[in-house]
Amino acid sequence: MHVFDTSIVEHIEIKMIRPSQFSIRDKFNDYQEVESLISSIKEHGLLQPILIRPYQNNFEIVAGHRRFYACKSLRWRHIPCKIREMNDKQAFEIQLTENIQRKSMSVLEEAEAFRKYVQDLGWGGVTELAKKIGKSEEYVSHRIQLLKLPQDIKEKIMLNKLSVSQALELTTLSSGNILQFADHIIENELTVRQIREVKSVFSKKGLSGDDLELIANENINLKNIKTLKITKKTTLALKITLARIDSIIEEVQLNFEPEQSTDVISFLMDMRLKIHSLIDDTIRFKNIKINKTTKHLKG
Structure with a gap:
């Protein structure tokens, strides 16, 4: 069924218009944005009328607060308005939808x-x-x-120190642990997966907030642990390569004449030694990481 737009467009005196009773944005942020909008309106005029509704013998803004304040700052007496009848719920939904679509909240x-x-x-x-x-x-x-999060955590979200995904992981923690945990997430740049790993250890051990540092030490070195996993994969890859080299050497021995195979086998044996050396280097690197983690835990 087609819905007809019954709204009308008129120039309304600014003094007859009031802001929405349902403020969904921070006024200070709005004020900052109005400054740039004023310059635009000065140069190009108001390209889109604001949306208002009749309310208590005057009018109330539904959408277009920044445009309204910009025109008011420019000392306009009248402003182009799209006037539509709507109830409180409809007005709130339109205001909310517009701001979400513009990503202005x-x-x-x-x-x-x-x-x-x-x-x-x-x-x-x-x-x-x-x-x-x-x-x-x-x-x-x-x-x-x-x-549900404490104000300190909300401020970290506002400052983009914590992402929404990171912050959501904190909603299941008690207030005594949450601030320390948040600082640990920020300091170590933990991913959601890493946060869940730490939380898992936290819940299983039944430790208090004072013991978060211990948990942090055990998990740290989540970055070091990831490095250890990579070194294991590297060692495995090198061992697979070594096995393939051995297979090729065997193939040469079976299919080449002795006088033909000498140089090829010599070359392959040299490659084999280099791969062994790389495996040793990888193991050495892994041991260094383990020793550093152990020292950190003991310290």
């Missing part, structure tokens, strides 16, 4: 808006909201989970 601003819709205002569950904004249910629920 921070992770935590999204989280606060999602919680307001689902929990504070009770307009629908995670499933309904996800459909309205074109995101997955997991996306919405994960954002809301971030709000």
Whole structure:
């Protein structure tokens, strides 16, 4: 069924328009963005009218707050507006969807808006909201989970020191462990997989937050452990190569005349010695890494 757009476009006096009662963005960030928008409007004019709705004998902004503040800063008396009748829920959904599509909201601003819709205002569950904004249910629920984290952790997210995926791994930890764990993640640049490995050790050993350093030492050297795994793979690859060289030597001995095979076998034996040397180097490198890790743990 086709839905007709019943909105109209008019120039409305700025003093008759008020900001949305559902603020979903940080005003300070908005103020910074308005500065660049003012320059654009000065040069090109307002290319797209703001969306407003009738509200308490005046009008309320649904979408276009930055454009509104920019025009107000330029001392415009009137501003082009698209006027549409809608209820609170519809206005909130449009405002939220527009900001998500423009990627103009921070992770935590999204989280606060999602919680307001689902929990504070009770307009629908995670499933309904996800459909309205074109995101997955997991996306919405994960954002809301971030709000459980302490303020210090939220600040690290805002400063991009912690990614959303890293921060989500912290939501299952007790408050006594979480700050120390977060610092450890940042300091060691742990991946989600590595974080889960540390958490696994943490839960199995039943240690307190004070023992996180011990766990960190045991896992460190998650980077060293990865190096050890690579050295094992390298040793295996070299041993496979050695076995293939031996097979080729055997083939030469079976199919070449003695006077023809001497130079070839000599060459292959030389290659064999070099591969043995590479295996020794790899084992030596691995032992150095093990010794360093052991010293670190004892220290």
